[in-house]
Amino acid sequence: MKVIITDHQFEHANRERGIVEGAGFEMLEAQCKTEEDLIAKVSDADALIVQWAPITANVIAALSNCKAIVRYGIGVDNVDLDAAREKGIPVYNIPDYCIDEVADHAMALALAGARQLKQTEERFKAGTWKIVPPNLMNAFRTMVFATAGYGRIAREVLKRAAGFKFHLAAYDPYVGEEEMKENGVEKLSIDELFDRADILSLNLPLTGETNHFVNAD
Amino acid sequence: MKVIITDHQFEHANRERGIVEGAGFEMLEAQCKTEEDLIAKVSDADALIVQWAPITANVIAALSNCKAIVRYGIGVDNVDLDAAREKGIPVYNIPDYCIDEVADHAMALALAGARQLKQTEERFKAGTWKIVPPNLMNAFRTMVFATAGYGRIAREVLKRAAGFKFHLAAYDPYVGEEEMKENGVEKLSIDELFDRADILSLNLPLTGETNHFVNAD
Known part of the structure; x- marks a missing residue:
């Protein structure tokens, strides 16, 4: 199982890494800004953790194994919810963030x-x-x-x-x-x-x- | 009875004038900034209403008829309280101002x-x-x-x-x-x-x- 952070602005993602690797999964940190970059780097992810990267219909179409998209924060407007729904990928947010x-x-x-x-x-x-x-x-x-x-x-x-x-x-x-x-x-x-x-x-x-x-x- | 406003920064003092004149007294508005100015202009007042003017021991010594000193606001640090007490002039503030x-x-x-x-x-x-x-x-x-x-x-x-x-x-x-x-x-x-x-x-x-x-x- 491979969890990819598509992008983040934090000093580190050690806490995420501890949890994901502690569960026996692999974790990768990308810093994708564009659709092309995402398609190139995250299409084989089992789960995505997303800050600002645009998870468009094209990105979602390219995801071959993805079982979850998790957004850092409350808003999910950078995720194409219709495309995710159509492909059966649940999208999660953090409703009490900040x-x-x-x-x-x-x-x-x-x-x-x-x-x-x-x-x-x-x-x-x-x-x-x-x-x-x-x-x-x-x-x-x-x-x-x-x-x-x-x-x-x-x-x-x-x-x-x-x-x-x-x-x-x-x-x-x-x-x-x-x-x-x-x-x-x-x-x-x-x-x-x-x-x-x-x-x-x-x-x-x-x-x-x-x-x-x-x-x- | 003569009530003098030693100084004020308001657009007008119509409310004060209405109350003072309505009670049958005279009201004057000065804009004194200094001790000398105060001694020249307010020494015959029966009551003073004060914003920022320095009501020093010298000013209080010059007051011949004053029965009350009223400060616009909470603080009374521009009034020499000891001198006023010595002369028997009560000093009032507005404890709930702003x-x-x-x-x-x-x-x-x-x-x-x-x-x-x-x-x-x-x-x-x-x-x-x-x-x-x-x-x-x-x-x-x-x-x-x-x-x-x-x-x-x-x-x-x-x-x-x-x-x-x-x-x-x-x-x-x-x-x-x-x-x-x-x-x-x-x-x-x-x-x-x-x-x-x-x-x-x-x-x-x-x-x-x-x-x-x-x-x-």
Whole structure:
């Protein structure tokens, strides 16, 4: 049995190697970036572990023995799910990967923007020290913090936002009003989302439905 | 009765004027920055409302009718409290002024630093897009977020930090261990504070005791 990591950005894959070899299998690390590269290097794998490499229909067609495709992370948009399904290869993700870290980062960006950190720093570097922010700023307790999507990350983002006394809201056609309400979150329609959100965090999977969710119009 | 605002940075003081004149008193707005200016302009006031102007012992000595000094905000370090006490003039502050806003800003700065927003932006501007942050970063749930001081603002800061799963801690010789524990906060000695805090928020009044609390040593 041969497990191939198609690509990874970690310092090492010693933990994976320990588990795979400990189970009596072979493990190889590739750093494939393109379809051609993948077809050349991974077609005889029994299992693929994938970070960013494009697992396209052509790559999947070239797989002769593959029994599983595992994606590092939550998103699987670099794997052609239809092609994998057709060939009977199950695709796995890591549904709880870095949820806290993504939520932390989303809040860091939202707060840095709302509190005008960059503008204040620029003014300070230009020699002006003022306690009042450059632009008028509403109190967070009067503002609506909304997420597009109400999955695991969005829920963590909104939990963090609650500490800042924002009014919490979310748009997600797949989650009911009651479930949101139990968490202190108001369910919004898509029009209400864009109309009412003072801060909007996009926490959506990339699918045909969500692609270009926000556009230039 | 004459109420004088020694100085202010607001767009207007219409609200103050409405209240003071509505009570049948006179209201004047000055914009004094120096002791000399204050002595020249406010010595006949019955009450002072003060933002940043230095209400020194000399200014207080020059006050002939003053019955109250009111500071916009929490801190009173620009008022010579001993001189006011000696002359029998009560000094008032606004103990709940902008507590949320200061706590919000402290968290915005802490998160921007911890999530390396600036370094990531600089790298991005230099043409490099990488999902991994420039420096190694611990998960917030493994880090200690501590405040120096455990007053109103510190408590609001720590409430916000709780949403990010930090271990919460505080140094404040005037608040007991039990009270902190009830709020999920570990009481630290000053040595433990500097030893264990991964993120340290200074939420102290400026007094002789706290002046130069952190120094270059």
